[in-house]
Amino acid sequence: MSTVHLQHNRVTLALHCIKEGTGRPLLLLHGLSxxxxxxxxxxxAWNGPIWALDFTGHGQSSxxxxxxxxxxxxxxxxxVTLRHIxxxxxxxxxxxxxxxxxxxxxxxxxxxxxxxxxxPGLSGGAIQATSSSEIAITDRPGTTPDPWALIELSRDARxxxxxxxxxxxxxxxxxxxEPIAVTCKVTPPWVEAIRAEPGVMTDISMQxxxxxxxAS
Amino acid sequence: xxxxxxxxxxxxxxxxxxxxxADGVGIxxxxxxxxxxxxxxxxxxxxxxxxxFDVFAAKIADAGWRAVAWDHRGHGDSxxxxxxxxxxxxxxxxxxxxxxxxxxxxxxxxxxxxxxxMQLAEASSxxxxxxVNIDGMxxxxxxxxxxxxxxxxxxxxxxxxxxxxxxxxxxxxxxPGTLEDLAQRRAKMNPRLxxxxxxxxxxxxxxxxxxxxxxxxxxxxxxxxxxPWRPEWSALRMASLTMPFLGLLGTVDEPMGWGARARDVMxxxxxxxxxxxxxxxxxxxxxxxxxxxxxxxxxxxx
Numbered sequence: 001m002s003t004v005h006l007q008h009n010r011v012t013l014a015l016h017c018i019k020e021g022t023g024r025p026l027l028l029l030h031g032l033s034x035x036x037x038x039x040x041x042x043x044x045a046w047n048g049p050i051w052a053l054d055f056t057g058h059g060q061s062s063x064x065x066x067x068x069x070x071x072x073x074x075x076x077x078x079x080v081t082l083r084h085i086x087x088x089x090x091x092x093x094x095x096x097x098x099x100x101x102x103x104x105x106x107x108x109x110x111x112x113x114x115x116x117x118x119x120p121g122l123s124g125g126a127i128q129a130t131s132s133s134e135i136a137i138t139d140r141p142g143t144t145p146d147p148w149a150l151i152e153l154s155r156d157a158r159x160x161x162x163x164x165x166x167x168x169x170x171x172x173x174x175x176x177x178e179p180i181a182v183t184c185k186v187t188p189p190w191v192e193a194i195r196a197e198p199g200v201m202t203d204i205s206m207q208x209x210x211x212x213x214x215a216s
Numbered sequence: 217x218x219x220x221x222x223x224x225x226x227x228x229x230x231x232x233x234x235x236x237x238a239d240g241v242g243i244x245x246x247x248x249x250x251x252x253x254x255x256x257x258x259x260x261x262x263x264x265x266x267x268x269f270d271v272f273a274a275k276i277a278d279a280g281w282r283a284v285a286w287d288h289r290g291h292g293d294s295x296x297x298x299x300x301x302x303x304x305x306x307x308x309x310x311x312x313x314x315x316x317x318x319x320x321x322x323x324x325x326x327x328x329x330x331x332x333x334m335q336l337a338e339a340s341s342x343x344x345x346x347x348v349n350i351d352g353m354x355x356x357x358x359x360x361x362x363x364x365x366x367x368x369x370x371x372x373x374x375x376x377x378x379x380x381x382x383x384x385x386x387x388x389x390x391x392p393g394t395l396e397d398l399a400q401r402r403a404k405m406n407p408r409l410x411x412x413x414x415x416x417x418x419x420x421x422x423x424x425x426x427x428x429x430x431x432x433x434x435x436x437x438x439x440x441x442x443x444p445w446r447p448e449w450s451a452l453r454m455a456s457l458t459m460p461f462l463g464l465l466g467t468v469d470e471p472m473g474w475g476a477r478a479r480d481v482m483x484x485x486x487x488x489x490x491x492x493x494x495x496x497x498x499x500x501x502x503x504x505x506x507x508x509x510x511x512x513x514x515x516x517x518x
Contacts, residue, residue, distance in 0.1 A: 068299030
């Protein structure tokens with residue numbers, strides 16, 4: 001497994017090549033508290049190259065001082081990655097599934113299908129204003145996974161109507177009729193909302209969705 | 217390179233400055249008044265910095281308060297951070313508060329600072345004894361009145377533009393200029409503030425490099441944009457506050473303002489709180505009307 005390092009503002013991202021090949025790449029996105037190493041064992045049939053990214057504060061990517069994570073920042077991690085590997089199909093697990101979904105809406109011309117799988121961090125936090133709490137970490141080791149990533153990304157807000165907006169962006173901007181595939185068994189409100197939208201495949205396995213995207 | 221300076225009537229350099237380590241991010245703290253006086257925290261808005269309180273804080277300090285303000289991460293003399301978020305700003309605020317006092321203290325907060333402090337006060341009510349919110353109360357986001365499909369297209373452009381900006385961020389550098397240039401640029405966002413004041417702000421909020429003045433604000437930051445946050449969430453937090461509350465609104469819209477109207481805000485004013493509307497005043501109420509606003513605040517704090 002070879003690794004390239006990409007710069008996302010002040011963060012150095014580790015992008016790992018799991019399988020060499022030609023053709024459209026497959027990008028794997030890990031769940032909350034995981035890393036690309038966890039994704040390398042995913043059983044997947046794909047003809048082209050396969051890459052796996054360590055998000056900011058995870059795996060071999062760098063750890064920012066003082067936290068400040070959001071799902072949108074991780075979406076930008078993926079955007080930096082797509083600039084390097086080009087148009088790709090994306091599989092995301094848990095938190096990575098939500099990020100795969102967001103980038104499919106944000107960059108529909110660069111994402112040829114996004115698959116959402118069960119995994120840690122799939123649900124996210126509140127869908128509306130809730131009683132909040134403020135937390136301090138007094139002794140942070142500076143290693144991954146960054147505790148701030150675990151805290152902030154496990155409670156980032158995911159209102160259903162925000163998610164639906166990204167479905168509309170994906171279906172409007174993509175040349176695929178159905179650019180999103182929901183394969184997860186767990187259906188938090190944001191997943192429930194997008195499952196009902198046109199352009200989203202449901203009741204499908206991860207591999208079947210990949211086969212459809214690969215043939216497109 | 218010469219160190220150009222400006223003075224401004226009533227503006228006073230802080231009596232003390234110090235730094236607080238907020239989980240590895242150095243936060244610059246500025247204080248006016250005696251250390252033994254009771255504490256009041258002053259909180260600036262987005263793209264501003266603590267020294268924008270140089271006139272207002274001096275008035276508060278002269279009335280017997282220890283006025284404590286800080287530069288938010290990436291602003292003024294605080295460190296540039298890798299990531300910026302609402303929660304991180306609140307944690308930095310708590311680090312400054314903890315370094316100052318263990319007792320609840322009043323907070324006077326402007327614009328984004330006001331919204332941040334409402335969340336902090338709702339989550340940690342034991343920290344805040346009274347709250348003054350200067351035009352940092354929520355209103356519906358302003359958006360052109362266009363059909364839904366065009367709204368989506370606007371959002372797509374907004375997200376794409378934000379992502380492109382992130383790519384360019386590592387090499388971003390603020391454009392240098394003369395002191396007068398920087399004041400004129402800021403005047404576009406602060407059209408109601410005098411050039412004399414804005415030139416003074418350059419001397420305390422910008423640095424003088426060999427090729428000119430640059431605002432200290434982290435060039436990788438970008439305001440506005442998109443995200444899941446909804447203004448009504450802030451309204452719900454405001455309504456939940458239990459400490460005495462004073463809200464101040466101007467009636468004149470400005471580029472940096474939130475467009476809040478009294479009719480939007482009134483339903484969410486906390487029980488026992490009050491809202492004052494100042495006619496013919498813009499977003500920077502305490503800077504436009506320092507005498508009037510400091511008198512209102514001091515009367516409220518007393």
